[in-house]
Amino acid sequence: MSQNNPSQEKILLADSSSLVLSILKRILEKEGFSVITATDGNMALDLIKSEKPTCVAVNSKLPVIDGPSLCRIIKHGMKLKSTTCVVFCVDARWRKSADFSCVDIEILASENEAEALVSAIKDCFDLKVENQTEEDLPVLDLSSVEYATRAMEQNLHNFYIMESLYKCGFYVNDIDAFSKKLISIVKDVFSVDTVVLIVNSEPIQLYGTGIVDNEYGQAFLRVCLSDFREVDENRTFSKIETHFLDEAEELDENQLRLSEKESFSSYKCFPLIGESLLGTIHIASHEKMNCALDMDEIIGFFSEKVSIFLSQVIYYKKSSQIENRLRSAFSRFVPKEIIDELAEVGDADIGSTNEKRKVAVLISDIRNFTTISEVNQPENVVSFLNGYFSRMVEVIKKHGGTIDKFMGDAVMALFGAPVSYEDNARRAVEAALEMKSLIPEISCETLTFPEDTTFDIGIGIHYGEVIAGSIGCKEKTDYTVIGDTVNLASRLEGLTKSYGAEIIISGAVKNELPKGYNLLHLDNVKVKGKTVGVEIYRVDVEEIDSSYKDSYTKAIGLYESGAWNLAQSYFEKALSQKPNDKSAFMMAQRCKNFIQNPPETWDGAYSLTNK
Secondary structure, eight states: OTTOOGGGOEEEEEOSOHHHHHHHHHHHHHTTOEEEEESSHHHHHHHHHHHOOSEEEEETTOSSSOHHHHHHIIIIISOOTTSEEEEEESOGGGGGTSOOTTOSEEEEOOTTOHHHHHHHHHHGGGGSOTTOOGGGSOOOOHHHHHHHHHHHHHHHHHHHHHHHHHHHGGGTTOHHHHHHHHHHHHHHHHTOSEEEEEEOSSSEEEEEESOOSSHHHHHHHHHHHHHHHHHOTTOOOSOEEEEESSOGGGSOTTSSOOSSGGGSSEEEEEEEESSSEEEEEEEEESSOOOOSSOHHHHHHHHHHHHHHHHHHHHHHHHHHHHHHHHHHHHTTTSOHHHHHHHHHHOHHHHOOSSEEEEEEEEEEEETTHHHHHHTSOHHHHHHHHHHHHHHHHHHHHHTTOEEEEEETTEEEEEESSSSOOTTHHHHHHHHHHHHHHTGGGSOOTTOOOOTTOOOOEEEEEEEEEEEEEEEEOSSOEEEEEESHHHHHHHHHHHHHHHHTOSEEEEHHHHTTSOTTOEEEEEEEEEOTTOOSOEEEEEEESSOOOHHHHHHHHHHHHHHHHTOHHHHHHHHHHHHHHSTTOHHHHHHHHHHHHHHHSOOSSOSSOEEOOOO
């Protein structure tokens, strides 16, 4: 400070902490400075007007008017260019969100570094011109004070706007709630009678309040839409949805008297711009708008902040529309509960691509459908299949299954992928039973059936490990499952024809079921290419005749042990109790063949020769 006399230098210290002010003041006064203090921005501004300090040192987070804003008022509003402005920040993150363009010296210091802060304040006087004359001292005139007051009011008004808009942020995922909240804020901020918000979404959303439901009100809306078109000339108006915050009959018809824009008492339109046009806000009043503050500056500040929120609102709306379309498409094959669960857990928890998991695979096929198709028109066949599949898919989804694929007249469903339950096998069986029970309700009016042919289905279910994931190529992939479990389920469906059963399940499925199902152990089979036998069971909707079931069960036990003579007699007894039973007849014939030509090795399982 070479030739500066500390006693001639007056310093204003401003901080919300009285302790910080006391420490800094004591140190600076020992250095010979005259020190005045303030605990908020408003108090500081009053002291600057009356005391004319040479240096102002303020906390960046000073209440009412923050440090950087106070410096702007000093430099531009009060035109005190020679006053040295020092701002000290306790939190460096504040620097990123504030305008420090009018700050001469910025200091990052914690509250316990008073000595370092005082040193920096003392050093700042070296920036001033030595031997400063009286003529160089700042002059404070009334116009500067008025400007400073207006600047402070503007700053407070902007704070009020931000505080109001902050509440809108809670509704960014709901365009209706957000827009209605914003309308009320606009009406309050600008003190107007009528507000219209047009959101540039698909379809266009128009929200309004204070609009009379008559020709004048309609004229005002046309003006708003016309101005919206002028802002975005390329926007086509395919559809506009309107929403009003108040009832028309409750409004004063004189509120908007005239139908021409230039005849309105007061009207303003300002666009909301993000990466593109987000929308427009239209305000009008039956009296001229009088604002003590700069209306253009308020509109600029307001529209800039609203645009940030509105861009998020439109993004959420578009995302919601996409999600709803995907849900609608996906729900044709997947239960709503599974879609909700997938959306809730997110991709990371669904499982990695190509993962091993245990699922129940259900395959259903229409009996003799090739023969039926040959005697019917293709359009009738397609119409029938669409109706049939709709009913079957509804049942599968009801029980927690997902549709993997349609294969001609067959459908493959998964219970356990992509979302798994504790009772996947039971769900698959319940779905099969209900699918079978619905067959009499399926309309076949559009089809002609060949002689001795009726409409029926066969269902095979196996429970086991598969590889699940996205399978395909770069251009097209499908989420599906592959493995022996799928192949065996397909084989079981095919066996329903040979054994005369409507639903056949594997022993793995049977082991997962609680008691109470109508089951019958039909056979043990080895599918082609496999050396291990699989127990197969029929599942009936109705309870199986007890005498028939008792005979067949004894027969299958004897058959497994190689006692084919005795087994044959029990199979024939079961056939007499249930004439035309395919499985009893086939097993009796197989025992007869084994008696004449016994297999070289026997483990109780019959090897199938066909796929």
